[in-house]
Amino acid sequence: MAITPRLLQALAAVTFGCVSCAAQAHFQMLYVKETALSRADDLEFAIVFTHPFSAGPTMAMGQPRAFSHIGSHSGEQTDLRHYLRPVQWQSRGNQASAYRASIPRALVRSLGDHVFVLEPEPYLETEEDVYIQQFTKLIVNVGGVPGNWSEPQGLPVEIQALNKPYANWTGGVFRAVVLADGKPVPFAEVEVEYLNHSVDIANNVFGQHDYVTAPQPAFKSLSTYADAQGIVSIGLPRAGWWGIAALNIGATKTHKGKPLSQDAVLWVQARDMK
Known part of the structure; x- marks a missing residue:
């Protein structure tokens, strides 16, 4: 039988299909209380690998490989790893290693966009015997001045925003392009999950109260696909935080002899119109 490109693509999908399954509902959080600031302020980050709709279980994080800030106007990248400090994060049902970071006001003093990027150490999902690594972006704006929010890093x-991630009304639609090595990924599998509880950064714990109740498990983590140009459109039906993850799109498919899912995550904040 001739081995055609289409057949090879199908075989690859079967081989690595389990990787996408393992990555489902896992989200690397890169959380701050507010992303649209009127003026510069200190930023307190919670960096937790978890299931945001259900407030857990939370997975133990290794030391991040990179944590950086990209300025709005200069484009200069600043290494933030020295701000990271390990904590034990309490979610519902378990406690696991996570990180906090206190970023000083001086770093975000300029008006415009400030891009924060996290490259975590791959996490071994023991139930499926695969590694998951989620490259995660969060964009903070100061003063409403636009900047580099739409620029790939x-x-x-990664997920390249086509709408400002920090300026979304409830009920709106958020659009983005899924990229791997800077190129759009046609028909990428995408999961969307709502942060369904409060985040108590000071005490390293998730709140016990759910904002909404899922009528059935499929509603906890929503699935869709990018189109032929790699563009994905996401509805934002409720105010708060929405995590968007494009699954298993990286060129690197193995880590330490096991399958690896390299995912891209972008966090988007929506607000009620009052």
């Missing part, structure tokens, strides 16, 4: 995998 040259990551192996």
Whole structure:
């Protein structure tokens, strides 16, 4: 039987299909209380690998490989790893290693966009015997001055925003392009999950109260696909935080002899119109 490109693509999908399954509902959080600031302020980050709709279980994080800030106007990248400090994060049902970071006001003093990027150490999902690595972006704006919110950051995998991630009304639609090595990924599998509880950064714990109740498990983590141009459109039906993850799109498919899912994550904040 001739081995055609289409057949090879199908075989690859079967081989690595389990990787996408393992990555489902896992979200690397890169959380701050507010992303649209009137003026510069200190930023307190919670960096937790978890299931945001259900407030857990939370997975133990290793030391992040990179944590950086890209300025709005200069484009200069600043290494933030020295701000990271390990914590034990309490979610519902378990406690696991996570990180906090206190970023000083001086770093975000300029008006415009400030891009924060996290490259975590791959996490071994023991139930499926695969690694998951989620390259995660969060964009903070100061003063309403637009900047580099739509610019890709040259990551192996990333989600390039087509709408400002920090300026969305409830009920609106958020659009983005899924990228791998800077190129759009046609028909990428995408998961969307709502942060369904409060985040108590000071005490390293998730709140016990759910904002909404899922009528059935499929509603906890929503699935869709990018189109032929790699563009994905996401509805934002409720105010708060929405995590968007494009699954298993990286070129690197193995880590330490096991399958690897390299995912891209972008966090989007929506607000009620009052």
